[in-house]
Amino acid sequence: MSGREGAIRLRTPVEEDHAGLVGVVDEWWGRHMQASLPRLWLQHFAGTSVMAERDGSASAVGFAIGFVSQDRPAEAYLHLVGVSPSHRRRGIGRALVDRWISQAHERGARHATTIAWPGDPAALAFLRAVGFRVDDGPGTRPLYGTPSRTDWNREGDDQVVLHRDC
Ligand SMILES: CC(C)(COP(=O)(O)OP(=O)(O)OC[C@H]1O[C@@H](n2cnc3c(N)ncnc32)[C@H](O)[C@@H]1OP(=O)(O)O)[C@@H](O)C(=O)NCCC(=O)NCCS
Structure with a gap:
């Protein structure tokens, strides 16, 4: 995938990405969303989440956060998916969900x-x-x-x- 500013890279987030993501969610959603993204999501569900960023930049342009259920192993739950307002309608949201779904599939969902x-x-x-x-x-x-x-x-x-x- 490539955007006006260069290629968009998808990667698995890590806990250290939490501050950057929680810092943008209110702006991206246009309402108070920080309470929906406590650190625990990046501590315990990073491996079933996806981040999008521009090549050569450390700031996220999108993310999809979710998990494969412990109690219902064939089920995955998509908690949040968001894309920076300046990067919308370029297929980033779709790419995030596609990757998130295939990761969940690999884990048995x-x-x-x-x-x-x-x-x-x-x-x-x-x-x-x-x-x-x-x-x-x-x-x-x-x-x-x-x-x-x-x-x-x-x-x-x-x-x-x-x-x-x-
Ligand atoms: C919803 C959101 C994630 C979409 O991200 P995106 O990168 O712009 O999505 P894509 O470019 O991959 O869009 C894929 C398709 O979804 C549909 N779509 C996306 N945004 C849309 C919109 N605002 N209105 C109508 N259809 C839309 C279109 O069919 C689009 O395909 P097209 O661009 O070829 O017409 C983004 O607008 C966002 O972050 N919104 C705020 C947070 C939010 O509401 N998240 C979803 C619920 S948790």
Whole structure:
């Protein structure tokens, strides 16, 4: 993959990448996200995560963080995927998810799950474009036009649950 500033490199992150990533998530998401990226993700799930950076630069232009479930070894969970606003729509998000999925497959996962807020059409369009399907099974109800599950993480928290094969 190459961008205007040179090639984009994918690599496995390490714990030392945490400060750089937590420092950009609020800007990349446009809302408070730091609480969703505590250091433990880079301590315990770096091997099932992916970072994108420009060749010759130490700063990230994207990342995908997730894990293969200990309790459900055939399942992987994609916690966060984000790309710098100045590098979007160039295929970096897709490349991150593709790599993340193949790493999860190598570790034995055969299904992947993620969630997104029903009022975030860009995130939903992206996740669908990279192969996730919206769970529209029993118990879902349409919110902003997308089948959603209510009270997912707490009362009043609505989420779209999405799945794809690994
Ligand atoms: C969502 C996000 C990761 C996409 O990253 P990206 O590098 O721009 O994505 P890609 O260039 O690989 O896009 C792949 C496809 O997804 C779809 N897509 C991506 N961004 C989209 C958007 N804003 N609106 C509609 N569709 C979009 C398109 O089909 C795109 O293919 P195309 O560019 O050929 O049309 C990025 O916009 C982002 O970081 N957003 C904030 C964080 C977020 O919402 N993360 C997802 C939920 S955790």
